[in-house]
Amino acid sequence: MGQVRIGISGWRYAPxxxxxxPPGLVQRRELEHASRLLRTIEINGxxxxxxxxxxxxxxSAQTPPDFLFSVKGGRYVTHMLRLAGADQALANFFxxxxxxxxxxxxxxxxxxxxxxxxxxxxxxxxxxxxxxxTADAVRLASAHDAKVEGRAWVRTEVDRPIRHVLEVxxxxxxxxxxxxxxxxxxxxxxxxxxxGRWPFLTEVTTDLVYVRLHGDKELYVSGYxxxxxxxxxxxxxxxxEAGHDVLVYFDNDVKVRAPxxxxxxxxxxxxxxxxxxxxx
Numbered sequence: 001m002g003q004v005r006i007g008i009s010g011w012r013y014a015p016x017x018x019x020x021x022p023p024g025l026v027q028r029r030e031l032e033h034a035s036r037l038l039r040t041i042e043i044n045g046x047x048x049x050x051x052x053x054x055x056x057x058x059x060s061a062q063t064p065p066d067f068l069f070s071v072k073g074g075r076y077v078t079h080m081l082r083l084a085g086a087d088q089a090l091a092n093f094f095x096x097x098x099x100x101x102x103x104x105x106x107x108x109x110x111x112x113x114x115x116x117x118x119x120x121x122x123x124x125x126x127x128x129x130x131x132x133x134t135a136d137a138v139r140l141a142s143a144h145d146a147k148v149e150g151r152a153w154v155r156t157e158v159d160r161p162i163r164h165v166l167e168v169x170x171x172x173x174x175x176x177x178x179x180x181x182x183x184x185x186x187x188x189x190x191x192x193x194x195x196g197r198w199p200f201l202t203e204v205t206t207d208l209v210y211v212r213l214h215g216d217k218e219l220y221v222s223g224y225x226x227x228x229x230x231x232x233x234x235x236x237x238x239x240x241e242a243g244h245d246v247l248v249y250f251d252n253d254v255k256v257r258a259p260x261x262x263x264x265x266x267x268x269x270x271x272x273x274x275x276x277x278x279x280x
Contacts, residue, residue: 002207002245004236005068006266007040008258009212009251020259035063038262039273040070040106042249046098047072047111053097053153060104064273068106070210070247071098079113083126088145090129095141095152099134102156107163107188107210107247114169114198120181127164127185135159165190165210169198179203195219202235209239211248213261223257224250224265233268 011034012027021030034041043059045051059069077089098105108130131137134156141154166182167190182189182205191202191211197219213232215222224232232248239246248265250258266272 002209002240002243004240004246004248004269004271005040006248006262006269006271007038007042007250008034008253008262009042009249010044010253011041012045013253013256015254016256016259019256029062031059032062034259035067036273037259038266039066039271040068040247040249042070042072042109042251044072046093046096047075050074050092050096050148052151053100056097056100056153060101063104067104068247069101069104070106070249071101071108073108073110078110078116082113082116083122086126087129088143091140091143092145092147094131094137095144095148095154097151097153099137099141099156100153102158103160105134105160105162107165107208109165109167109190109210111167111190112169117170117172118168118175118178120177123166123181124185127187130164130187131162132186133159133161137162163188163206163208165208167192167212168201169194171199174199174201179205182206195222204239204242204244207244209236209244209246211236211246213248213250213252215252220252221254221257223252223255224261229261229265229268232265236265236269 011031021033025033074093077086081089131140138154138156144152165188179189186206188206188208188210189201189203191209193213195215195218214220216224216228236246250262252258
C-alpha cells in the first residue's frame with residue numbers, strides 16, 4: 001500500500017476565521033490548528049514571492065513531527081520565464097529556505113499557465129535543471145544571486161530525495177507523448193479537478209499521485225458532496241493499493257469548503273491524524 005495524505009492548499013484565508021478556525025484564535029496559530037486536523041498542507045505563498053528561511057523554519061516548528069509540506073514553485077519560473085532559462089531563478093528558489101523544512105519537505109509543485117502549450121523540448125530542458133535530492137538542491141542553491149544574499153539557506157542535514165510534479169492547463173497536453181516525457185524524466189502528473197475548465201488528466205507517471213481539487217462544479221467555490229467524495233475515495237484507494245503514494249489537496253477555499261472536504265475525505269479513507277476531529 002502507498003501512503004495517503006489529505007490536506008489543503010494554503011491556510012491563510014480570512015473567511016476561514018471564526019469558521020474553520022475557532023473565534024479568537026490568533027493568526028500565528030492557524031497553521032498549528034490546521035496541522036492537527038490534517039496531515040499535509042501545500043505552501044502556496046512561495047508561488048507569489050520568494051519566502052524566507054525563518055518562515056519555513058517557523059512552519060516546520062509549528063507542525064507535528066510526521067507532517068508534510070508540498071511547496072509550490074514560483075510563478076516567476078512558470079509564468080514569467082515560462083520555464084526557459086530558469087537556472088538562476090531555480091537557484092534563488094531553492095536558496096530561499098525550502099530546504100529548511102528538512103524531513104517535512106514533500107514534492108515541489110510546478111503549475112503552468114493556461115497560455116503555455118505543450119512544447120516537449122522546453123519541458124525536457126526544464127526537467128533537466130531540477131534537483132532530485134536535497135544535496136543536489138544545495139549545489140544548485142549555492143549559485144544564488146543578490147536577490148537572496150544575506151538570507152539564503154544553503155544546507156541540508158540529510159540527503160533526501162526531492163519529487164517534482166507538474167500541473168498543466170492547456171488542451172495540447174492531452175497527447176501520449178506528454179505522459180511518456182514525464183515518465184522518462186521522473187516527473188509526476190498532477191490530477192487536477194477544475195470543474196471542467198482545464199484538462200482532466202489521470203495518467204500515473206511516477207510512484208506519486210498528486211491530486212488538486214479546485215472545485216466540483218464551480219472553480220475554487222463549490223464543495224464536494226457525498227457522491228463526489230465517495231468517487232474520489234475510490235480513486236485514491238485504487239492508486240494506493242497499486243503501491244502509489246497519494247497526496248490530495250483541496251483548493252476550493254472561497255466558501256470554506258476546502259478544510260471541511262479534506263477532513264471528510266480523510267475520514268472516508270481512515271487517514272486523518274490521531275488527534276484530529278472529523279467535521280460534518
